[in-house]
Amino acid sequence: MSTIADNLRALAARIHDATQAAGREPGSVQLLAVSKTKPAAAIREIHAAGVRDVGENYLQEALAKQAELRDLPLIWHFIGPIQSNKTKAIAEHFDWVHSVDRLKIAQRLSEQRPAGLAPLNICLQVNVSGEDSKSGCAPADLPALAKAVAALPNLRLRGLMAIPEPSEDRTIQEVAFASLRQLQQGLDLGLDTLSMGMSHDLEAAIAQGATWVRIGTALFGARQYGPA
Numbered sequence: 001m002s003t004i005a006d007n008l009r010a011l012a013a014r015i016h017d018a019t020q021a022a023g024r025e026p027g028s029v030q031l032l033a034v035s036k037t038k039p040a041a042a043i044r045e046i047h048a049a050g051v052r053d054v055g056e057n058y059l060q061e062a063l064a065k066q067a068e069l070r071d072l073p074l075i076w077h078f079i080g081p082i083q084s085n086k087t088k089a090i091a092e093h094f095d096w097v098h099s100v101d102r103l104k105i106a107q108r109l110s111e112q113r114p115a116g117l118a119p120l121n122i123c124l125q126v127n128v129s130g131e132d133s134k135s136g137c138a139p140a141d142l143p144a145l146a147k148a149v150a151a152l153p154n155l156r157l158r159g160l161m162a163i164p165e166p167s168e169d170r171t172i173q174e175v176a177f178a179s180l181r182q183l184q185q186g187l188d189l190g191l192d193t194l195s196m197g198m199s200h201d202l203e204a205a206i207a208q209g210a211t212w213v214r215i216g217t218a219l220f221g222a223r224q225y226g227p228a
């Protein structure tokens, strides 16, 4: 039995238990398998084990894996920082983008989304921990950004995403995730998505309403390089 399939079983149990503990509907939390730094073969394995959604942070790396995995009906999510010169390829090759944090990027994605494709699903990344170095829009700027992005023709604004400052303290984790949930509720745009929770804090995220958890390490093992 493969390690990845074993990891997936353990992860599914964590998600199930956290969903139940939160009194939420079974199946209301979706798994995004974050495969940055991992080979296409690992994605093939996770797909064979029943996972359909894959998240990548680096465009060139993602495009190479997509080319190798063309035969699989995967749904690709871009979750990394976005430079303007990468928007065209992202608009052409992904189904979701979780890391939009400024209007200029959203406008380019909308303009560059090919006509034959469904609208690109968008989450706005919000900096809920207030760290200077992190990407994400400031909470104060979110209402105007969300309104403008919701009006773009070839995008479908689905919700919000955050990467809080890492903490092992469950209370601190939940405070950050609760603030993202409250920001979303305050927008009143009928958004259905909260992309929050990673390997170490998915229980806190699910308790606070996550609809996507983005999981790398707990599925594929530790990464050899790249961001933690």
Ligand SMILES: *Cc1c(COP(=O)(O)O)cnc(C)c1O
Pocket: 034, 036, 057, 079, 080, 163, 198, 199, 200, 214, 215, 216, 217, 218, 227, 228
């Ligand atoms: C790497 C990464 C993840 C996965 O993190 P793990 O701790 O390995 O589960 C999730 N979201 C984003 C944006 C990432 O860059």
